[in-house]
Every structure is written in structure tokens, then in C-alpha cells.
Amino acid sequence: MTKTKHEKPPRRVTMTDVARLAGCSQATVSFVLNNATGVKISAETRGKVIEAARSLGYGAASLIHRPLLKNIRSGSIGFLCDQLATSPEAVNAIEGARQACWEEGVTILVAQSMGNSDMEKKAVETMLRGGIDGLIYMTIFTRQVTPPEFLHDLPVPIVLLNCFSADHSFPSVVPDETAGGFDATNALIRLGHRRIATIIGEPFMSATQDRLKGYRKALAKAGIAYDADLVAEGNWSPTSGFEATQRFLALKERPTAFFCQNDRMASGCYNALRDAGLNIPQDVSVIGYDDDELCRHVRPQLSTLILPHRAMGAWAIGQLETMTPRTAQTYPLTKMDCNLIERASLAGTGQAVPAR
Template sequence: MKKTKHEKPPRRVTMTDVARLAGCSQATVSFVLNNATGVTISAETRGKVIEAARTLGYGASSLIHRPVLGNLGSGTIGFLCDQLATTPESVNAIEGARQACWDEGATILVAQTMGNPEREEKAVEAMLRSGIEGLIYMTIFTRQVAPPSFLENLQIPVVLLNCYAPESRFPSVIPDEAAGGFAATETLIRLGHRRIATIVGEPFMQAAQDRLKGYRKALAKAGIAYDADLVGEGNWSPTSGFEATQRFLALKDRPTAFFCQNDKMASGCYNALRDAGLRIPQDVSVIGYDDDELCRHLRPQLSTLILPHRAMGAWAISELGKRRTSGKDSYPLTKMDCNLIERDSLAVISQ
């Protein structure tokens, strides 16, 4: 149809449009879409940029259109997880895998097994009958596992997500929890804090152990003596965060900052601080971990570290595309950064 003189041709979508929708700079969009090396960009920001580019139809991105499935083709991927409903991490990992498959037309079949070996084998048998070309094996808690023996004999590639096996028999990816604990603590140190309390999760869990290792490493690097009185044991719940914070506030020399090793404990910490008449961040700084949805609903909004499960899911899909067989070689363990998301709960310590 002939255009009238009043009609304008449709405007071409630009990187500026993508940046505006993603809530970041044009430079960040360029780095993400061109897969620039040597630039550290959080998994959350990367995901926002890619999703914004898709929404707007910006088609110049090699990240969006590259064939991440490699020689797997455009078939079906199996995703085996012990738990789906406990936390959002498994859903985020599945979503990351789905996004990586987006342009390939691949389908992901998901099964929850509750860690039952018999159910795991039956689930994989059903997936194989459906023609899966690769399998992702995930645990909800980061840990070393003894993968089911039947995985060794599969004629399709297998990747471990959020867990790893002895002797690195399969490609594996986990969050770098020690680096995350270090980053959280170092951030508070850079703001001038020296009395930094930490509330850890259940100590038998590797995530709690590694986050505490990172905390201690950051203190040591800054020349700050480790003080056991500033380490409180929690159980990942708001109540445990509340009670641990009350104990810290009873100290003669109370902390000026809190590193809560998950966001739910941080929410309990918030309540205890308010009950004590302390303001966040004017009197006390607080940092959490996980980037739970509640971070954006606390007042002030909670600074936290993001668990990279979405990026880990995308990595797993990419890794599946590299191999036809699994379990025959030794693979290095891949660790992904838990990047800081700075919101309104941090401030330079007042002198």
C-alpha cells in the first residue's frame, strides 16, 4: 500500500532502545550482545539485556542467535532435579536452559525425583524414550554427589548442575560461594566497617561453609582479626536472622554491619535492628545473599548477591552441545560468580 506523506517509516530498533528497556547503559548492551571478553557483567544484567533485545526484535546479537546447542540439533533436552518447589533456584536454572534453547526450537523435559535413585532411573528411561539428546542432572543444594551409575552408560552427553562428582567424570558447574562471601564482606570493609557480623546458614551445607570461608578471607586480607563472637549460626529462616541479630546487639561493642548469608535471614535482621531503634543504612549496613524477590520489598531495598542459576542453566545447554558421550574424560569444575546487586541498605560508616 502506498504511504501517505504523513506516514513515517518504522524506526529501526537501536542499542539505545535495548539499554532503556533493560535498565542499563548502551555500553553494557554492546558488551553483552557482542559477547565481549574481559568484561565482568552479572548474570542478571546479561539476562535482562538478552530478554530486552528479544522483546524489541533487535537481531544483531550473536548471543541471541548463535547455535548454542551445537551438534545436539534442535531436539529435546532432559532436566533431572531432586527438588523443584523448595526454592526458586531450580526454576531459574530451568529458565536459563530454556532461554539458551530459545532460537533452536528445543524442548526441555523436566522431572522431579526427590533424590530417589530408582525414580531417577525411571525418569531418565522415560526421557530416553522421548528422544532426549542430552541430560542435565541438578541438585537443589550445592554439594558433591555420587551420580547414579546408569549415567555412565548413557550414549548422550550429561552435565551436572549445582553439584559435582568425584574425579570430575562429568562437566559440572556450581556457584562460587567462597568468592561471593569474600565479595560481600569486602564491600562492607570498603565502606569503612570493621565490626562486621555474619549470620551463617546450617553449617553442614557446603554453601554455608564456603560463604564463611570467603568472609574470613576478606577479613584477613584487610588485616581485621577474626572474631568468633561476630559469627552467628542460623538456619536460613527469618526467625534465625532475628534471633542472631539480637545476640549481636547485646555485645558491648556491637557490629556496624551485617553480612546475612541469605536474604530471609536478612529480613529477620532488619526487624531486630528496627526493634532496637537502629536505622538502615544510616546506623547499620546490611547485605544479604541469593537475590530473593523479597529484597525488592524490604525498606530500604536490600543489597545482595545473586545466585547465578539462570546463567548456570544456559552454560549447561552450551556444554551439552560440545559432546556426544559423557563420563569418559576428566573435566575441570566450573564456578560462576555471585555478583553484587547494590541497592539501598549499604552506607559508609559514620565516624
């Protein structure tokens, strides 16, 4: 297994940062920096956006590396995903791939298959007729897959994104969910919390299992006994987060902190805590997962872990650049860190402990 660790680099400058400095919307920044046609933007606004981007080092300070794509000759790469509309992860991965090759004039051709094997094959055949030089194969849920047989016979290199195969016949990249669960729980432990409840997602999912594994590892490392009463099953929805929190608050000794395995369940947790007359973070600390847009709109803003799908998309482009068409070899599974974003939903108990 290859571990890609972002060791506290300077925070990645985003379009949101540029928009804030330039005093305009993120959409305007995107239009200006991508030289969009058919959009009327004043010269003054364009100048402000460009100056803001330069002063912040937008692009240069990005975690996304832009390689020189010498081996991508046709100017196009295929991107096949089972689902596009269920969550922002697919869009983020596509955007990461786009940013990694945009300056070289490479086009990302995207198709959705809904997991249908016939549609997968048809979509890839259409992409091949369009002359793609590589294919990124993505699943929306992190999991082990059995790649369709036809992938092994394609004349272009292939990368698996957010999934992997048992035989490791393709380069693959996934989030390091176990490390993410550990980091979320450890952040609460460092603040002095000992009774940490966790609301997990659907238990059959790999992300759920690995985030729970990280939670348990952090507790064990801190010498805190695992308590099954502090683990509740949710289904990723706000309602399940609300109901699980109510059950926790009914315990004789209630938790002082909550680790919710996604931000939507955390929003339900917020509502249950407020209904109980508790203040965040003065009475209870809460941390989520995914860095959903809602994190910045709830009050207090929600601390969370960010899924690295943009960086994974860029990584996939870099792999395609260095690969040759199908050769008989195996590849290590690459895992990328889910970096912690601390906002206003965390507070110490007065018994904070040093970082371990």
C-alpha cells in the first residue's frame, strides 16, 4: 500500500479565497480564470480577480499538481463513473482531473453508467472512438470492485478512483478512511474528551467500517475503553443523526463529544443538542466528515474532515501520464489523507492532553 500524506502544507488556496479577496462570487472567479466566453464581466472585476489570484498564489499553492502531459496526445481522457448526481464527490474528482490537465488543453469526457455493465462497455467504446488516451474508472462509494473484463483488453491505460480490485491489476486510489476516523476521534481526545459518541453510517459500507476502525484505534491508543453504548447506527441522513443523538442524551452518563461519520448526520446531531438545551461547543463538541457545504452554514461552523477527491482526480491524471497501455503487472493501493478542518464546533474540557 502506498500512503500519500499531505503533511500540513500551506492551506490550499481555493476559488472561494480568491472570490473573498476580489469581492465577487466564486462563479465570477471561475469565469474569469477559465476565460469563459459569452459572459459579460467588467474589466475592473476581471482585474480584481486576476490580481487576487496572483497575490494569493492561486494555482501555484494548490495541492493539485499540473503535469506536462506528454503521453496524452489526443487531448482527451475518459472518465467513467457509476453515479454523478448523488453527492459532490464525483464532481470534485472530475474537477481535480480537469485542473490537472486543463492548461495542456486536455478534455475530460465524462459518462455515467449507473453500474450497468452493458452501459459501461458502450460508454467506453464511444470514448475510444473519440480517441481517448486513458480512462479513469470511478465508483461513488469507496469499495473493492471486480473490474469488467473488457477493461483488461483496452488499448489505453486505466486508473481506478475511489475503488480497487483484489488483484491490483490497475493503479488505484482511495481515501484513508481509517486514518480519518482516527484523526477525528483523536482531535476530541486531545481536547480532553473521554466519553466520545460516534454515529456511524450504514454498516455494510467500507467507509463506515474503516472510520469506525479508526475511532476504536484512537480510543485504544489513548487508553479509553471501547463502549458499545456510545456507538449508534445511522444512515447518513440528518434524521438518523438527530435520533441517534437523542438516544445518547438519554444515557445516564451522556457523551461530551460526538464524532458523526458524515456532515449531514452532524446537522441532525446539532438540532437534537439544541432541543436538549445544550450549547455547541461550550457543553458538547461535534465533529463531522466530508466537508459538505453545510459545514460553513450551520452555527457554529462544523469541524470536519475533507474527502480528498480533488487530489485523487489529479493523482489519476498523473498516473495516466506515466503509464503505458496494458502490461502484466500489479500496482500498490494508494491511500490519501482526509485532512482535518477545525472550525468552531470544538472546545476543550479543561483536561486537554498532548497530541500523541
